[in-house]
Amino acid sequence: MVRAFSLLFLLGVMVGCKSIAPPTPLADLNAQQMHGHAVYQAHCAQCHYDRKDAALHGPALIGMFKKPYLSSGAPANDERVTATIVHGRNLMPAQGSTLDPQDLDDLLAYLHSL
Numbered sequence: 145m146v147r148a149f150s151l152l153f154l155l156g157v158m159v160g161c162k163s164i165a166p167p168t169p170l171a172d173l174n175a176q177q178m179h180g181h182a183v184y185q186a187h188c189a190q191c192h193y194d195r196k197d198a199a200l201h202g203p204a205l206i207g208m209f210k211k212p213y214l215s216s217g218a219p220a221n222d223e224r225v226t227a228t229i230v231h232g233r234n235l236m237p238a239q240g241s242t243l244d245p246q247d248l249d250d251l252l253a254y255l256h257s258l
């Protein structure tokens with residue numbers, strides 16, 4: 145009974161996720177997105193999952209630009225996400241001084257592939 149229930153739940157989750165396209169496979173990233181992925185690994189991966197829908201220290205970033213809102217309820221757009229990265233947010237440290245504009249651009253391109 146419990147098992148049938150979890151199976152149903154899992155099915156619901158899978159069906160629910162189907163409405164959002166999966167991230168672009170790493171092997172299919174273009175050069176800019178690949179550099180953005182390296183920036184992500186160096187600056188974001190310790191606190192956020194990018195390809196798994198689970199929270200780490202911060203919310204999962206999978207599909208972040210495919211949904212209308214970020215976990216805070218702020219609109220999921222480049223301006224808002226850039227501001228979060230540059231200035232930080234609550235427990236998320238500001239990264240404005242460690243990322244140059246090119247890194248930031250490439251990181252955004254990678255985040256859009258999720």
Ligand code: HEC
Nearest residue numbers: 187188191201202203214215216218228229233234235236
């Ligand atoms: C030290 C851990 C840490 C690092 C490193 C970190 N974050 Fe976060 N991030 C968080 C936490 C915690 C939150 C939740 C903040 C809140 O809303 O209270 C968050 C929130 C966010 C949000 C959601 C903002 C919103 O309005 O809901 C985005 C997008 C985000 N981070 C992207 C990134 C990116 C991109 C990087 C890499 C440049 C990064 N984070 C690096 C901890 C981190």
